[in-house]
Amino acid sequence: MQTNLAQWAKDSPDGKVIDEILRKCVHCGFCQATCPSYQILGDELDSPRGRIYLIKEMVEGQAPTTITQTHLDQCLTCRNCETTCPSGVEYGKLLDIGRELVDEKVKRSFSGRLKRKVLAKGLNSALFGLSVRAGRRFRSVLPERLAGKLPLARAPGRLPDSVHARKVLLPLGCVQPDLMPSIDAASIRVLDAVGISAYNFPVRACCGAVNFHLDETQSALQQMRHNLDTWVPLLETGKIEAIVMNASGCGAFVKEYPFHFRHDPVYLEKAHYLLEHVKDIAEVLAPHAAELGKKLQNKLPDPVAFHPPCTLQHWQGLRPLTEKLLAELGFNLTVFGEANLCCGAAGTYSLLQPEIALPLRDRKLAAIDSGGQVKAIITSNMGCMSHLQSGTPKPVRHWIEVVDDGLST
Known part of the structure; x- marks a missing residue:
């Protein structure tokens, strides 16, 4: 992709980084096939390629708008596109820089700022635990979407x-x-x-x-x-x-x-x-799989579906290692389609963008069910756990808990 950065962008601390990332993109569109927000919305500007164009326009001198901000906000930052991209575009880094630049130039609405401030302060507060306990006690009167974020402890x-x-x-x-x-x-x-x-x-x-x-x-x-x-x-x-x-x-x-x-x-x-x-x-546990497997006293649920979080498979590239470990421990893992696709949790995304997050959750659960009846769903991230659990009666657990149950006598 050819670039012509505005002088302010060239002179910025990240000017060179932006330019290098943009120039790697060859407009192929492979990313669209694996972008979860594009799968739901079907809008070019809600695909990685479209968002790259929006960032490119901004750093070349076009003023961003609330529309720009909205399309960038609607990205789940799953980085599935990076796994798919044949050109090695570091989309995640570009998006982080692009979002910061847009936020400097476009003021959010009062309700938007308030919502983010409340979430940021609330989740980092010493009172969070008290709020969780109160929420569980009065779960029946909470909105369904919020109650679903409070899994039974x-x-x-x-x-x-x-x-x-x-x-x-x-x-x-x-x-x-x-x-x-x-x-x-x-x-x-x-x-x-x-x-x-x-x-x-x-x-x-x-x-x-x-x-x-x-x-x-x-x-x-x-x-x-x-x-x-x-x-x-x-x-x-x-x-x-x-x-x-x-x-x-x-x-x-x-x-x-x-x-x-x-x-x-x-x-x-x-x-x-x-x-x-x-x-x-x-x-850490992979080198000890054989040793640990011999210590399991109780039967593991069979079969199970392993949902690999995006942060495990696309950010860290640890899906193969984790699935190999689980198999060596004795898990019978059911194969299902679209295992690469985000479940919609994405940290606080499911609270801020429910119109995208909930269809992605249901799509993920439907894909798991299509792979056959499973006794449980296991994963590696608590956010995915609570999000998926809110849409299914099947138990959704961190795999380490299930292994711990197997060790119990």
Whole structure:
């Protein structure tokens, strides 16, 4: 794609990055076949190619509008298009830059700003847990869409007392400890079963993704700096060997820290160091699959459908490794169509864009059902769990919980 960037864009810190990404696009349109928002809306401007054109027009001098902002907002940032693209266009990075540029030039409506501010503050608040407990108690009077975001909590259970030579940090995120504490507890027990202890670090810290995707960029960077200042010394001193993520959305975002600190040399160095030590829990357990499989005492649900979150398969490229691990552990995974397509959760997207998120959820569940009757749906991200669970009576669980159930005697 030929470009002719306006002078202000050329002189911007990201001018060269924008130009290089745009020039890789060859207008082929392969991305449209795998773009979830395009599948639902059928609008060229709601495909990656269309959004690239909108960003290109802006950096070449055309003023963006609320229409530009709307089409960029309607992207789920699933990055399926990056997996599909034959030219290696880094669409996700271009979209992040493009959104920031549009937000600088186009003021959102009062209701739009309020909605994002409430979500950003609420999900990062110490009162979030209280709100969750109150919501569960009064679930019957809540709007259906909101009630669906409050999955029934499972008791975390007893944590192991053993201390192993190998230690990792399992960060306590912003919402998972309140919404689904059993995931972290199950992760700790399964890691213990293969001789790895979760370092006792009770401080909760958001990875920054919630604020970043709700236009609170500076707050997000502050959270990222806090994590780097906290985690890197633990790694450098040998107190832990890795940062282990059991939410693929958080893991994917943390692995993007180098991009977010591309203009900050000090934190860029820390981010690159951290990148070498951030692991999805599947990456940590994969070498222990045979050992762990022998320790399973209880029968696994059979068959199951594994929904690979976009942040696992398109952002991190870990779908093959995870599915191989699950098969080696004894899961009978049902094959279904469109496993590459987003379920519509996408963090807070399902709250902000329900008219797209709900059809994608139903499409995903229909695809799973078409693959045959399954006993349960398993996944790697709590956001996908709660979103899918709101549309089906089948149990939807994090796979680590199911493995933990198998270990229980």
